[in-house]
Amino acid sequence: MSLDLTEFARACAVSPTRTADPAHARDLLDRDGAAILTDLGTDRETAAGLAAAVLGDRFVAAGIPIEVTDAGGKDPRRHADLARRMLPLHTDGFAYGAHAPDVFFLLCATPSDGDGLSFLVDQEALLTQLERSPRGAELATFARTHVVDQSEPGGHPTLGPLALPLPSGRRAVRRSIDVRPADDDPDPAYTSRMLTLWGGLLDAIGGLAPRFAVGAGEALAIDNTRIAHGRDAYTTPDRLLWRAWAWTDQAGGVPEGELWSDTRMVLIAA
Numbered sequence: 210m211s212l213d214l215t216e217f218a219r220a221c222a223v224s225p226t227r228t229a230d231p232a233h234a235r236d237l238l239d240r241d242g243a244a245i246l247t248d249l250g251t252d253r254e255t256a257a258g259l260a261a262a263v264l265g266d267r268f269v270a271a272g273i274p275i276e277v278t279d280a281g282g283k284d285p286r287r288h289a290d291l292a293r294r295m296l297p298l299h300t301d302g303f304a305y306g307a308h309a310p311d312v313f314f315l316l317c318a319t320p321s322d323g324d325g326l327s328f329l330v331d332q333e334a335l336l337t338q339l340e341r342s343p344r345g346a347e348l349a350t351f352a353r354t355h356v357v358d359q360s361e362p363g364g365h366p367t368l369g370p371l372a373l374p375l376p377s378g379r380r381a382v383r384r385s386i387d388v389r390p391a392d393d394d395p396d397p398a399y400t401s402r403m404l405t406l407w408g409g410l411l412d413a414i415g416g417l418a419p420r421f422a423v424g425a426g427e428a429l430a431i432d433n434t435r436i437a438h439g440r441d442a443y444t445t446p447d448r449l450l451w452r453a454w455a456w457t458d459q460a461g462g463v464p465e466g467e468l469w470s471d472t473r474m475v476l477i478a479a
């Protein structure tokens with residue numbers, strides 16, 4: 210496949226606009242798939258209120274905010290190891306299947322100055338770019354139509370194309386770590402090749418995408434149906450973000466039971 214990766218990264222990477230106005234952040238989410246809301250507090254309560262403030266009358270539910278502290282936790286050696294690796298492009302909540310949050314927020318309490326930078330790629334824009342390229346069109350068609358197994362071990366079984374149709378008529382383009390050919394796939398070798406190609410393309414674009422910092426008291430708002438997110442490695446041990454998942458009236462549905470901003474409840478229930 211002959212593709213200009215630098216050109217793809219330029220066309221698909223998202224550099225979010227800053228605003229202190231939640232209503233403007235909602236418009237930016239619609240336009241760009243992401244925004245940075247500024248002039249915020251840095252505590253759990255602030256994180257808990259972001260979804261309702263930004264999403265307005267589209268807000269349906271929010272998960273209890275979770276501390277994101279890759280360099281802390283119960284096993285400092287393992288977490289420090291994770292912090293020193295780039296977190297590749299992914300979407301959140303795929304253990305929830307079609308009920309994954311369609312929007313989420315990352316509120317920065319303590320940044321890792323000079324590293325740990327974020328990057329975003331619009332996967333819908335990537336599919337559109339691929340469709341314009343003779344060799345890329347096959348991969349785009351695969352992503353839009355070919356049913357694959359996206360189930361997270363212990364999570365809801367999720368079978369569907371990478372660009373998963375939602376009941377609202379929207380699609381949610383997923384980037385999960387466990388995607389594989391379905392059990393009844395007639396040609397798993399072909400499917401595995403295409404999944405490797407899609408994942409490799411995203412990783413290459415993730416390596417090339419422009420980076421941006423999110424400072425203390427700033428929240429990155431992300432449309433989880435379009436935008437894959439990642440971050441660079443970092444060194445500050447007490448770097449702290451709050452992650453807050455949200456469901457709007459355009460999501461594929463809200464999971465039952467207590468909602469956290471990770472999939473602990475679905476994994477415990479399984």
Ligand SMILES: [Fe+2]
Pocket residue numbers: 299300301438
């Ligand atoms: Fe994430």
